[in-house]
Amino acid sequence: xxxxxxxxxxxxxxxxxxxxxxxxxxxxxxxxxxxxxxxxxxxxxxxxxxxxxxxxxxxxxxxxxxxxxxxxxxxxxxxxxxxxxxxxxxxxxxxxxxxxxxxxxxxxxxxxxxxxxxxxxxxxxxxxxxxxxxxxxxxxxxxxxxxxxxxxxxxxxxxxxxxxxxxxxxxxxxxxxxxxxxxxxxxxxxxxxxxxxxxxxxxxxxxxxxxxxxxxxxxxxxxxxxxxxxxxx
Amino acid sequence: xxxxxxxxxxxxxxxxxxxxxxxxxxxxxxxxxxxxxxxxxxxxxxxxxxxxxxxxxxxxxxxxxxxxxxxxxxxxxxxxxxxxxxxxxxxxxxxxxxxxxxxxxxxxxxxxxxxxxxxxxxxxxxxxxxxxxxxxxxxxxxxxxxxxxxxxxxxxxxxxxxxxxxxxxxxxxxxxxxxxxxxxxxxxxxxxxxxxxxxxxxxxxxxxxxxxxxxxxxxxxxxxxxxxxxxxxxxxxxxxxxxxxxxxxxxxxxxxxxxxxxxxxxxxxxx
Numbered sequence: 001x002x003x004x005x006x007x008x009x010x011x012x013x014x015x016x017x018x019x020x021x022x023x024x025x026x027x028x029x030x031x032x033x034x035x036x037x038x039x040x041x042x043x044x045x046x047x048x049x050x051x052x053x054x055x056x057x058x059x060x061x062x063x064x065x066x067x068x069x070x071x072x073x074x075x076x077x078x079x080x081x082x083x084x085x086x087x088x089x090x091x092x093x094x095x096x097x098x099x100x101x102x103x104x105x106x107x108x109x110x111x112x113x114x115x116x117x118x119x120x121x122x123x124x125x126x127x128x129x130x131x132x133x134x135x136x137x138x139x140x141x142x143x144x145x146x147x148x149x150x151x152x153x154x155x156x157x158x159x160x161x162x163x164x165x166x167x168x169x170x171x172x173x174x175x176x177x178x179x180x181x182x183x184x185x186x187x188x189x190x191x192x193x194x195x196x197x198x199x200x201x202x203x204x205x206x207x208x209x210x211x212x213x214x215x216x217x218x219x220x221x222x223x224x225x226x227x228x229x230x231x232x233x
Numbered sequence: 234x235x236x237x238x239x240x241x242x243x244x245x246x247x248x249x250x251x252x253x254x255x256x257x258x259x260x261x262x263x264x265x266x267x268x269x270x271x272x273x274x275x276x277x278x279x280x281x282x283x284x285x286x287x288x289x290x291x292x293x294x295x296x297x298x299x300x301x302x303x304x305x306x307x308x309x310x311x312x313x314x315x316x317x318x319x320x321x322x323x324x325x326x327x328x329x330x331x332x333x334x335x336x337x338x339x340x341x342x343x344x345x346x347x348x349x350x351x352x353x354x355x356x357x358x359x360x361x362x363x364x365x366x367x368x369x370x371x372x373x374x375x376x377x378x379x380x381x382x383x384x385x386x387x388x389x390x391x392x393x394x395x396x397x398x399x400x401x402x403x404x405x406x407x408x409x410x411x412x413x414x415x416x417x418x419x420x421x422x423x424x425x426x427x428x429x430x431x432x433x434x435x436x437x438x439x440x441x442x443x444x445x446x447x448x449x450x451x452x453x454x455x456x457x458x459x460x461x462x463x464x465x466x467x468x469x470x471x472x473x474x475x476x477x478x479x480x481x482x483x484x485x486x487x488x489x490x491x492x493x494x495x496x497x498x499x500x501x502x503x504x
Contacts, residue, residue, distance in 0.1 A: 171411030
């Protein structure tokens with residue numbers, strides 16, 4: 001059995017998740033600081049891919065990064081890279097659809113962040129980047145991990161936009177989702193089932209790992225509560 | 234009370250939206266499932282038919298014949314089915330060989346099947362963009378072609394493409410080199426070539442003609458490289474509007490329809 005789709009899906013999802021992580025956290029942090037009107041508009045634009053059908057996103061991507069499009073044609077001319085019908089074209093589509101999930105989850109976590117910690121850090125003379133990486137991020141760990149997992153899961157399961165932008169080229173751009181569709185179309189149900197189970201297995205492993213991570217991070221709070229109750233006595 | 238008013242308003246808006254949505258095909262409509270390559274010709278014919286039978290409304294569903302066959306198999310409402318390949322119609326015809334119709338589907342109304350048009354396949358490239366001078370079907374196996382768009386094995390044009398390359402003994406070589414970009418129907422192949430996303434593709438000559446401004450034909454398939462491309466049409470057994478389908482089928486066999494088909498580039502089969 002040709003395992004290329006498995007390896008391809010995983011690498012696309014992994015790269016998209018890394019990109020979404022940094023852009024999502026960045027966007028959430030800076031947009032939380034902007035004035036209300038700008039925040040509202042930017043929020044709408046950045047959350048749009050969550051509401052749009054993936055085929056609409058695929059269509060826009062094809063128009064812009066296709067070989068004859070306003071972005072695709074110059075890139076083709078200057079670098080000789082084709083932005084569609086390659087395995088890395090999928091990274092565009094998966095990043096765009098996964099971004100709102102990461103962004104909104106992290107923004108929620110940042111907005112519920114206790115500002116007194118931020119102020120204490122500032123009164124102690126700590127730099128903004130120190131406060132961000134060593135105080136804010138660890139405190140908002142739950143939300144950030146949840147966002148990352150959602151983004152990874154969405155990137156792994158993305159079909160509509162990916163199939164439009166990368167097509168289906170076995171051995172070059174096939175992902176698990178496009179392979180299952182093609183196998184069903186060709187009537188190869190048995191093989192399609194195998195891929196469905198592989199996908200279920202991966203999703204299951206990811207979710208179990210996440211649950212284990214979450215329970216590990218929850219324990220310190222319990223320890224604090226216990227010591228406090230002892231002191232009260 | 235305020236909350237209830239808001240909720241009621243939303244519900245009313247939803248109902249209005251649902252009622253304003255176009256109605257599904259009514260019993261008087263003739264639902265025609267046709268191969269994607271017939272889009273332009275059948276739309277023209279529907280306009281002509283409106284002048285002859287103003288009460289009839291033709292509702293089309295254009296897609297690859299394989300997709301349409303699967304939809305019919307799953308119970309979709311279809312009065313008249315026009316396939317681009319005999320295989321897809323045979324898979325629904327109880328009189329066909331058991332090897333081709335293993336599920337023994339019996340969807341075709343006896344005595345209504347006929348061959349409506351004949352077509353040819355051609356190798357196309359994006360218009361004005363053939364830097365490596367692809368000139369023949371055999372060039373696909375060389376370095377001149379990095380990607381070729383073909384219909385997948387459920388699409389008739391994909392089946393004809395596979396047949397051509399198997400006869401040229403190049404099919405395995407092309408597959409091994411991962412050169413094939415599979416598309417779900419012939420219009421998708423056309424779109425991929427027109428966008429320049431692939432180096433070349435194989436479509437029907439009629440499709441290449443409809444997209445003259447975006448693609449150009451390099452060559453047509455050599456004689457004998459594939460089975461004759463003849464499109465079968467038939468009325469479905471459980472057609473909700475069999476009478477309407479019969480009337481439309483008669484129109485399709487008539488001279489007006491034949492002129493439209495010929496103008497697009499189809500040939501009319503002898504029988």
